[in-house]
Amino acid sequence: MSTQRQTTIGEHAVVLGASMAGLLAARVLADAFTRVTVIERDALQDTADPRQGVPQGRHAHGLLVAGTRVVDELFPGLLETFEPDGVTTLHEPDELSFAPGGHKLCSDGPYERPTPSYQPSRPYLEWRIRTALLERANVELVDRCKLVNLERDGDCVTGATVQRAGAEEERLSADLVVDATGRTGRTAKWLAAMGYAAPPEERLEVDIRYVSRHLRLRPGALGREKVIIVGAEPGRPTGTFFAAEDDHHILTLIGYKGFHPPTDPDAFLRFAEGVLPDSAMAAVRDAEWLDDPVAHRYRASVRRRYDRVKRLPTGLIVIGDALCSFNPAYGQGMSTAALQAIALRDCLAAGPRKLERRYFKTAIKRTDIAWQLAVGGDLALPEVEGPRPLPARLANAYIGRVLRAAEDDWAVAERFMQVCWLVAPPTVLFRPSTVRRVLRANRRRRRAPVPAVRRLDAAEETR
Numbered sequence: 537m538s539t540q541r542q543t544t545i546g547e548h549a550v551v552l553g554a555s556m557a558g559l560l561a562a563r564v565l566a567d568a569f570t571r572v573t574v575i576e577r578d579a580l581q582d583t584a585d586p587r588q589g590v591p592q593g594r595h596a597h598g599l600l601v602a603g604t605r606v607v608d609e610l611f612p613g614l615l616e617t618f619e620p621d622g623v624t625t626l627h628e629p630d631e632l633s634f635a636p637g638g639h640k641l642c643s644d645g646p647y648e649r650p651t652p653s654y655q656p657s658r659p660y661l662e663w664r665i666r667t668a669l670l671e672r673a674n675v676e677l678v679d680r681c682k683l684v685n686l687e688r689d690g691d692c693v694t695g696a697t698v699q700r701a702g703a704e705e706e707r708l709s710a711d712l713v714v715d716a717t718g719r720t721g722r723t724a725k726w727l728a729a730m731g732y733a734a735p736p737e738e739r740l741e742v743d744i745r746y747v748s749r750h751l752r753l754r755p756g757a758l759g760r761e762k763v764i765i766v767g768a769e770p771g772r773p774t775g776t777f778f779a780a781e782d783d784h785h786i787l788t789l790i791g792y793k794g795f796h797p798p799t800d801p802d803a804f805l806r807f808a809e810g811v812l813p814d815s816a817m818a819a820v821r822d823a824e825w826l827d828d829p830v831a832h833r834y835r836a837s838v839r840r841r842y843d844r845v846k847r848l849p850t851g852l853i854v855i856g857d858a859l860c861s862f863n864p865a866y867g868q869g870m871s872t873a874a875l876q877a878i879a880l881r882d883c884l885a886a887g888p889r890k891l892e893r894r895y896f897k898t899a900i901k902r903t904d905i906a907w908q909l910a911v912g913g914d915l916a917l918p919e920v921e922g923p924r925p926l927p928a929r930l931a932n933a934y935i936g937r938v939l940r941a942a943e944d945d946w947a948v949a950e951r952f953m954q955v956c957w958l959v960a961p962p963t964v965l966f967r968p969s970t971v972r973r974v975l976r977a978n979r980r981r982r983r984a985p986v987p988a989v990r991r992l993d994a995a996e997e998t999r
């Protein structure tokens with residue numbers, strides 16, 4: 537990605553929401569507007585703590601390589617401070633255990649991408665990005681201030697009505713308003729109420745539940761693995777086990793309908809036995825628990841196609857989960873928000889003309905592979921209902937064989953991971969050199985059967 541010099545587009549931009557998407561958007565807007573104001577409903581502390589407006593921050597968050605690159609580009613030097621600060625930093629492939637679809641990928645080979653890779657906790661990452669953003673003189677963050685409504689003049693959004701805690705409503709005029717208020721963002725409804733067509737919505741019901749707990753392991757309880765990811769597989773729950781700052785770990789269990797993890801501590805531990813490898817489970821049994829299990833239910837992946845709406849007001853952009861919210865089990869949300877911020881930067885660089893339309897098209901285009909991967913991956917699971925056209929079934933059958941080959945073949949494993957980390961297109965898996973390796977490996981060996989996991993009944997699921 538190239539560093540681009542921006543021309544000034546306008547005097548004032550207002551960003552609604554100071555989570556990952558809002559902060560990254562504000563960073564690129566700071567190069568194109570004289571001043572940027574970020575509005576956030578929560579009270580923000582100068583700490584890396586979870587907060588009410590981002591409840592998902594209590595659960596493990598993977599930062600993909602694509603997202604890491606954007607953070608590095610927008611905040612040069614920030615990543616280098618992570619490791620000294622205690623952020624989990626991976627230098628060698630065997631520090632990651634990745635088992636998608638029931639196949640533990642080979643970790644015996646050299647990284648082709650620059651190392652290290654970082655796995656900060658979600659609250660830490662947001663806090664550090666927020667702090668770095670606010671070093672810019674033309675960015676102001678107003679916390680404990682909520683969006684009430686958008687302001688418009690004819691077909692142009694001219695600002696927002698906001699309300700600070702305990703104060704009267706006030707109008708903020710702006711040349712550009714960016715909605716980064718997350719999944720529950722109301723822009724689509726607001727447009728409909730103002731007589732614009734609501735954006736068509738693409739939706740896949742996944743109904744997954746997250747349950748997480750923090751714990752402190754005995755020193756040396758786990759081998760070299762700092763990040764363990766057990767990906768989705770038909771008929772089984774999934775989960776992640778990440779080392780985090782302050783010498784603790786976070787265990788996040790994830791299940792589709794019928795496999796929702798429980799919040800009862802004993803049941804949580806039993807459930808973990810059906811997810812984690814034995815070595816990790818031994819470390820967990822011996823660990824000190826630091827908190828009670830917390831749950832988060834996520835119903836559906838949703839993509840709002842503003843790029844397909846014929847008539848839109850000018851002066852309004854939507855970014856992050858408000859535009860596209862992916863099944864979080866694929867760890868894509870922060871990285872796709874980052875890719876959208878880069879899309880915004882590139883569109884701003886081309887000037888103000890038809891900015892909104894160009895942005896929506898570019899943002900969807902640059903995150904389309906992520907959407908296809910998440911939706912395609914979910915439709916490979918019988919737990920998820922949805923249309924499965926023949927090409928999708930064939931692709932998923934082939935991916936099963938790729939994963940089988942990737943158990944022993946580092947080259948295949950590395951290519952598959954690059955696709956998952958959003959730094960290589962899925963077509964690398966269909967190149968003749970990969971196909972040959974996949975076919976050879978699948979001729980050689982058959983996969984050992986995996987023991988079944990008992991499906992939970994409805995009462996157990998909600999515990």
Ligand SMILES: Cc1cc2nc3c(=O)[nH]c(=O)nc-3n(C[C@H](O)[C@H](O)[C@H](O)COP(=O)(O)OP(=O)(O)OC[C@H]3O[C@@H](n4cnc5c(N)ncnc54)[C@H](O)[C@@H]3O)c2cc1C
Binds near residue numbers: 576716746834
């Ligand atoms: C359980 C779970 C696990 C996840 N795991 C991962 C992962 O592993 N990797 C990954 O990359 N992504 C993950 N995600 C997704 C990731 O959290 C989001 O994609 C990311 O936070 C970007 O979201 P956002 O900034 O668009 O919105 P949000 O993070 O939802 O933030 C919206 C912000 O807007 C503020 N706000 C809302 N309404 C108003 C208002 N009226 N006025 C003012 N402010 C307002 C909120 O307080 C909040 O700060 C996960 C999500 C969930 C639910």
